Amino acid sequence: MHQRQAVIERIRRVSAGVQRLELAVEPPQRALSGGQFFLARTTATYDPYLREAWLPVALNDKTIVVERPTRYQYLPNQVVDLLGPLGKPFPLRNSARALLLIAYEAAPSIFLLMLQSALARNSAATLVLIGQAQQYPLEALPSALEVIRAEHYETWAERAQHIAWADQIFAVAPPPYDLPAYMRLLEDAQRVRHAVSAELLYGIFQPPMPCGIGACQACLVRLQNGDEVPACTEGMAFDLTRVNLLQSLADSAGA
Amino acid sequence: MHQRQAVIERIRRVSAGVQRLELAVEPPQRALSGGQFFLARTTATYDPYLREAWLPVALNDKTIVVERPTRYQYLPNQVVDLLGPLGKPFPLRNSARALLLIAYEAAPSIFLLMLQSALARNSAATLVLIGQAQQYPLEALPSALEVIRAEHYETWAERAQHIAWADQIFAVAPPPYDLPAYMRLLEDAQRVRHAVSAELLYGIFQPPMPCGIGACQACLVRLQNGDEVPACTEGMAFDLTRVNLLQSLADSAGA
Amino acid sequence: MLEITTGKMTLRLSPPVMGASGAFGFAGEYGKLIDLSTLGALVTNPISLRARRAATGARVVPLDSGVLIHTGLPNGGIYKMHRQYAAKWRASPIPVIVHLIGTPEDLAECAAFLDQQAEIAAIELGINDALTAREVRAMVARVRAQTQLPLLAKLPLYQAVNLAAAAADGGANALVIAAPPRGTARDPLSGQLVGGRVYGPWLKPLAVRIVGQLAPRLSIPIIGCGGIHHPDDARDFFEAGARAVQLDSVVWARPEMVIAIAKAFSGGELTRAAGALADEWRPLGEPAERRTTLIPAPPPPHVPSPPEI
Amino acid sequence: MLEITTGKMTLRLSPPVMGASGAFGFAGEYGKLIDLSTLGALVTNPISLRARRAATGARVVPLDSGVLIHTGLPNGGIYKMHRQYAAKWRASPIPVIVHLIGTPEDLAECAAFLDQQAEIAAIELGINDALTAREVRAMVARVRAQTQLPLLAKLPLYQAVNLAAAAADGGANALVIAAPPRGTARDPLSGQLVGGRVYGPWLKPLAVRIVGQLAPRLSIPIIGCGGIHHPDDARDFFEAGARAVQLDSVVWARPEMVIAIAKAFSGGELTRAAGALADEWRPLGEPAERRTTLIPAPPPPHVPSPPEI
Ligand SMILES: Cc1cc2nc3c(=O)[nH]c(=O)nc-3n(C[C@H](O)[C@H](O)[C@H](O)COP(=O)(O)OP(=O)(O)OC[C@H]3O[C@@H](n4cnc5c(N)ncnc54)[C@H](O)[C@@H]3O)c2cc1C
Ligand SMILES: Cc1cc2nc3c(=O)[nH]c(=O)nc-3n(C[C@H](O)[C@H](O)[C@H](O)COP(=O)(O)OP(=O)(O)OC[C@H]3O[C@@H](n4cnc5c(N)ncnc54)[C@H](O)[C@@H]3O)c2cc1C
Ligand SMILES: Cc1cc2nc3c(=O)[nH]c(=O)nc-3n(C[C@H](O)[C@H](O)[C@H](O)COP(=O)(O)O)c2cc1C
Ligand SMILES: Cc1cc2nc3c(=O)[nH]c(=O)nc-3n(C[C@H](O)[C@H](O)[C@H](O)COP(=O)(O)O)c2cc1C
Ligand code: FES
């Protein structure tokens, strides 16, 4: 992990809601895999105070590309302060031939870097865009990807088959949708696959992250074994069979 | 007075320390005279919290030009929020044929708009640049102006003559230099002119101005008659024979 | 709307949004820029029994998202100020509340005088941070004995929880929560550490918390104050239990926001009569979202409308 | 450098710049990013007698130039935490100070245990805002009776002035001024008003003022804490009377600044020996001016160097 300055070399508007920033970064920060991220500081003042979580979607020769909502404004040549790469690479299995990716009310950006590797080794990948996720621009997705769109989780056609056939499943939903969405997905998986083995079904946890380094304890995820571990260092993807979803959901309902 | 949005149409770097912003503004805000100013807000966040004091240096057909130190950064097409014009026009007398302007450790920007009017009616004007004021780029000044440069107030050659011959004198010094500088100037004027009449010698007071509207009382100037009046609405130029310089200096020394 | 009634008269705050003491001047100075009649009332800058001079080298220290200011609370003393401003106060389209500062004796004398002035709608007392609860109760009671005007007591942030009951017991008709705390920062002009009150949006979470603590415990209304820069900020105060709000330094930063906030709480008489919460009043001319958030944040599940993509 | 000596041992803070409890983790988590050995000491995140769980839906609310956070202070309890981290604490190149929270009984038990652990350099007690001066004195005394380790007491901002003497009388060897106050703000994720502590640069003027009030009155050293984001901020605390400082949330915003601040106060042994003030120490690797000011501001007349033009 490093703290370095990077320069925004180019800004491309991908859709009304999505833009991509091409960043000139130093080598240590290009050594990253799908699922890792940066915490970026873009202002000289302390407003905003916390860093923004930046998700890389592509690696070029000397640059990396990150995706940001267009409501944040950036400028070409702007110098930003980058902390990272943070988090663990998504645990994509070499043997995973059929990949199921689910974006629930969230941009699927976080999958794109992992998808590059997966498609490069000829895995098949299906991406399900649910709700607002449908607004994500299809032309920004790799063409080898099968894309399915659904207004609601319930109206996702052939949901059972998709879940049953996948070798690995990754789902992303923003808080506070994450816990209920992952719970439903886990229940579905348990129903259609009878048993859900370890390393099959992953949920991505993206709570606000003040430090990104495992120190401030603002991003803890509660596991079945009773441990509470930082999403910033142990995530952002967690094996949903290891997460104490039930207790977390109950607690957050009572909060 | 108005609150309006303006667009920065053009930015010209005049010297290492000075830049000029050309602003597209609405007509009410172009109705202003030398000595008046704006309070500008340039960020969507509250950092900085207070507005910046912007000094117009030229009026064009559809734009006004303001001068800012280069350590503040602006962008072409940037939208700024302008409050103004604020303050009173400098009380330039029609009969003033010989104008003496003194910039003490401060840019002479605040004089430029008034100078336009004065030179247009063939008044003669002398500008004395003292200390850091000497760094002000001469090419940014009107050519009809006589410019005198001095490292210190004491080394200003022919000081006595200049002060004796002027029909009106305006001096600018930034706080906390203002009180001592104006005191010395008033004493000199009293010495070389025997009596200093009203409406001869003006000092410009530029304390920080949170409101610019005479409401918050953070910018009061103490007068000889005991009144305390806002520099933002009654200034920024004050007749130095009306200001209680002695008491103000004594108080600020004790603070 | 909030109505505060005493024996003598009723202070009607409609909308329940006021200009606070400090930034709005003595008599509608901001009328040059914004339509003050959209507000529910205006509190004057602090007035003392005897004249006070401006702090020399008045200290204004920029802070991150805020500012430290010490003016010394200059004013000509109650009698001179009244002579100077009575006509303007009389002509004011909205109620004028005079903010008084000073010793208990001074305050009592000022209150007795203002009680006789028809153009004054209410008195707000600035409560000094150094006072104990016992002293506050005695001071408010002493002023109460001199006037039937509605009496607001403005409590300092740190001590508001400890002083609230005392001010109410002393006879205050409403509490303003809270006056900003003092701080120390380096004056860029003098290079010295100087003291003053500190202002900025960060005041809001501190004051909202105290309003939330006090509202359930008090029988008199609470007027929220501190860091309000947007209708959503006022809404937070209302939800925490405030019945009205005061705005102050936002008028420097974004004068137009004062009107937007007042308008956001101007409608809704019908809703209110039906028992709705203050923060459900119909928003009028309300500006966009308070601020962008760190991580694109959809509203909670019960109001589903996820982020644009 | 600041030395705090008790019967048993001396806590040597060199430089007098520490990582505070809360943002730095339990055992040098930031060592991955910055060279922690440049600091004078590290205070652990809060540890309680029994395990505490994380607040679910841990609340992080962005504010203007700040943030509200409620973590619930999760930790495994003192015995488990000690098993987990003792080796790392022993290997630490700088003193480790354990921050304890809990009831007086809990604190006493934790302190008695830590007293036997050689890798612990000192204990810092988190003093709850709700305690009275009498309770604070008794609580500190009870802990004092269990340990000869240097004892720091961290006081909450609002009550610091009222509680300082009590903490000192109870046997604290130094006071940390101050822990940040609580606030209430709307959680962008849940849409609810939530409580938590508030952090940001605006804390500094509030804390500096209280340090300035307390320093002349106390015989034990004050450690300044709150809003320090630049060597100049630390300098303000030293000038107000602090003998050391703690840094916390700056490490999120600008980790590199932690090192810059530590280095700025690392030199100057010679100057100090000659009796100079802490803020006259030779600055090393010090970054540029703290912030730009509203109106181009030259330094005061006694250090003439007017603005560039
Ligand atoms: C609840 C409450 C809220 C308040 N809110 C504000 C506020 O928001 N803004 C505000 O400005 N005041 C506010 N005041 C008043 C302020 O806190 C002071 O009480 C007031 O400014 C006078 O200063 P002082 O009482 O600290 O007295 P001192 O500090 O002893 O000052 C006495 C006089 O000396 C002068 N003075 C003091 N120090 C200096 C100095 N360093 N340089 C020059 N002159 C100096 C002042 O002019 C003052 O008149 C508030 C008071 C109360 C009770
Ligand atoms: C001097 C001092 C400084 C402190 N500084 C900090 C600090 O900087 N940061 C910090 O986080 N804490 C800090 N604390 C601790 C903090 O203020 C609380 O004491 C602590 O977080 C536990 O909450 P509580 O005591 O308010 O108890 P409660 O609020 O009653 O909480 C009890 C438990 O319930 C849970 N809980 C409470 N409310 C909710 C909710 N709405 N949703 C979900 N769970 C909830 C919490 O996990 C907590 O463990 C400090 C304490 C002291 C004494
Ligand atoms: C210049 C100035 C002077 C003030 N004087 C007082 C005062 O004497 N008493 C008081 O209770 N509040 C005083 N205030 C505080 C305001 O009334 C208000 O409580 C404070 O500014 C917080 O609100 P805001 O965040 O909306 O500005 C003053 C404010 C300013 C700006
Ligand atoms: C996540 C977190 C938890 C904290 N917990 C405590 C605590 O239990 N007790 C305490 O006194 N301070 C606690 N603090 C406060 C810090 O030690 C410090 O006082 C505060 O952050 C102000 O300093 P700063 O402005 O440098 O961040 C905590 C801070 C953070 C960020
Ligand atoms: S963000 Fe601080 S522990 Fe994860």
Ligand code: FES
């Ligand atoms: S700036 Fe507020 S009165 Fe002049």
